Amino acid sequence: MFRLMAFTVSHVAALLIGFGLGIYFLPILTAPPPPDQATLQAQAETAMFTGQFSRDLKGSDFLHWGEGTISLSPTMIVHEGALAPGPDYNLYLTQGFVENEEEFNAVKSNAALVGDVKTFGGLLLDIPAGIDIHAYDTVVIWCESFGEFITAAKYQ
Numbered sequence: 001m002f003r004l005m006a007f008t009v010s011h012v013a014a015l016l017i018g019f020g021l022g023i024y025f026l027p028i029l030t031a032p033p034p035p036d037q038a039t040l041q042a043q044a045e046t047a048m049f050t051g052q053f054s055r056d057l058k059g060s061d062f063l064h065w066g067e068g069t070i071s072l073s074p075t076m077i078v079h080e081g082a083l084a085p086g087p088d089y090n091l092y093l094t095q096g097f098v099e100n101e102e103e104f105n106a107v108k109s110n111a112a113l114v115g116d117v118k119t120f121g122g123l124l125l126d127i128p129a130g131i132d133i134h135a136y137d138t139v140v141i142w143c144e145s146f147g148e149f150i151t152a153a154k155y156q
Contacts, residue, residue, distance in 0.1 A: 031085070034121040043124055044078045047071035051139060051153030053081060059100030059149035066151030068122075070139050074132075077114060077125045077139065088145035089117035091125055093136035097154045104140055104149055117141060 044050075053066035060066075068081010077091065092111040098104045104111075112131045117123055127133065134156075141150040 031119055034119040035124050037080075037122070040078055040080045040122050040124070043073075043076055044069070044071040044080060046073045046076075047078065048073055049133065049155040051155035053079070053083075053141075053151045053153045055151075057099040057149075057151060059103075060151055064143070064148050064150050066141055066153075070153045070155065072127075072133050072139070072155055075127055077123075077127060079123045079125075081122065083117065083120045083141060083150060085120045086143050086146075086148075086150070088143055089150060090142050090144055091115055091117050092140045092142055093131065093133065094138045094140055094152075095136055097138045098140060098152055099149070101147065101149045104142060104152075105147075108142075111140070112136060 049072045051070045053068050053070060054060075055065040055067050064084055064086070066081065066083045068079060071078040071080070083089070091114045092104075092108070093114060094104070094107050094111045096107060098107060114127055114131065115125050117125070137156045138152055138154050140152045142148070143150055
């Protein structure tokens with residue numbers, strides 16, 4: 001009886017761990033290639049605002065971080081740098097700088113969702129009609145699946 005219970009518990013645990021790893025790694029394995037550096041640089045040249053992602057924010061850790069330059073024009077956001085890979089990332093604009101989960105959750109209802117982040121080595125993201133980048137001052141990368149803060153940069 002003990003062997004059957006140990007067998008069941010160990011296999012259920014392995015199944016749950018495998019499922020969790022699959023949720024985490026599938027978006028990474030299926031991510032499209034990032035835009036090439038020349039395209040990123042050309043798009044960044046039209047930016048009105050820039051900011052810096054940094055690994056040393058209060059809410060960042062070895063699994064949740066971003067680094068590099070974020071550039072904003074009225075129609076596009078360009079990231080030249082790297083993000084820790086993960087599932088279900090979204091880019092938001094907020095009024096006021098935030099640097100951890102608690103601070104972002106407090107302002108999320110007033111944040112503007114720009115779109116999904118699908119690449120981790122640079123990105124180009126169109127700004128949807130109706131979002132005025134002048135009304136915000138911070139870019140936030142957020143993991144929706146796990147409610148995790150990834151990184152943020154103040155751009156104005």
